Amino acid sequence: MTVVEVIYVVAATLWILVVVAAACVGGRYLLKLRARRRRINGLIDNMRLSLERAIGPYRAVAGGFAALLQRLVDGLGPDARTVLSSSRGRR
Numbered sequence: 001m002t003v004v005e006v007i008y009v010v011a012a013t014l015w016i017l018v019v020v021a022a023a024c025v026g027g028r029y030l031l032k033l034r035a036r037r038r039r040i041n042g043l044i045d046n047m048r049l050s051l052e053r054a055i056g057p058y059r060a061v062a063g064g065f066a067a068l069l070q071r072l073v074d075g076l077g078p079d080a081r082t083v084l085s086s087s088r089g090r091r
Contacts, residue, residue, distance in 0.1 A: 001009075
């Protein structure tokens with residue numbers, strides 16, 4: 001082997017080592033990023049679940065009140081059959 005070939009082999013070997021090291025560092029960074037994202041998503045999910053548990057009874061009361069209010073509003077308006085029969089008599 002000549003000196004130039006030895007330099008090429010050493011340079012290629014070093015280049016391969018640099019690429020493999022960069023892939024390892026990048027992979028480790030991505031794993032840490034994914035773990036952090038999972039941890040943050042877990043915290044957000046725990047907060048959401050605790051809020052849903054705290055709001056649940058109030059939501060049930062509000063739903064019952066909304067149904068009652070809807071019945072009252074429906075009871076105040078004219079009945080659909082009355083409107084139809086009164087419009088037929090005017091012709």
